[in-house]
Amino acid sequence: MKNLTLLLSLSILFQSCLSYKSVDYNNIAANNKEQMIQIQTVDRTNVRGVLIFKDENSMTLENNGATQTILKEEIYDLKVKKFSALKTLGGVAKSVAWAAAALGITFMLALLEVF
Numbered sequence: 596m597k598n599l600t601l602l603l604s605l606s607i608l609f610q611s612c613l614s615y616k617s618v619d620y621n622n623i624a625a626n627n628k629e630q631m632i633q634i635q636t637v638d639r640t641n642v643r644g645v646l647i648f649k650d651e652n653s654m655t656l657e658n659n660g661a662t663q664t665i666l667k668e669e670i671y672d673l674k675v676k677k678f679s680a681l682k683t684l685g686g687v688a689k690s691v692a693w694a695a696a697a698l699g700i701t702f703m704l705a706l707l708e709v710f
Contacts, residue, residue, distance in 0.1 A: 599698070619673070620654075623654075630645065631645055634670055635671045639671070
């Protein structure tokens with residue numbers, strides 16, 4: 596039973612509760628620091644990081660201590676990390692379903708050993 600509880604706890608912890616949502620460059624607040632950003636540039640390279648600075652011409656991100664400035668003209672797609680309640684609920688529901696299935700299988704195996 597302890598193993599089942601541990602497995603259930605770990606599966607809930609590792610569920611993806613966050614997703615990226617596409618936004619317009621002008622809709623990102625310049626004063627909203629600590630916002631996780633994912634940028635796809637015109638040459639299709641992906642850049643992820645925390646927003647440090649934004650003005651009307653460029654945006655500066657920090658990732659693992661390194662800063663990178665990207666011009667507005669170089670941005671092809673811009674996404675902001677958002678909390679997803681539906682993904683969280685789906686992950687919890689899947690974990691509960693797997694736990695119920697494991698418990699049912701364990702119960703069935705216990706009944707077979709009795710007879």
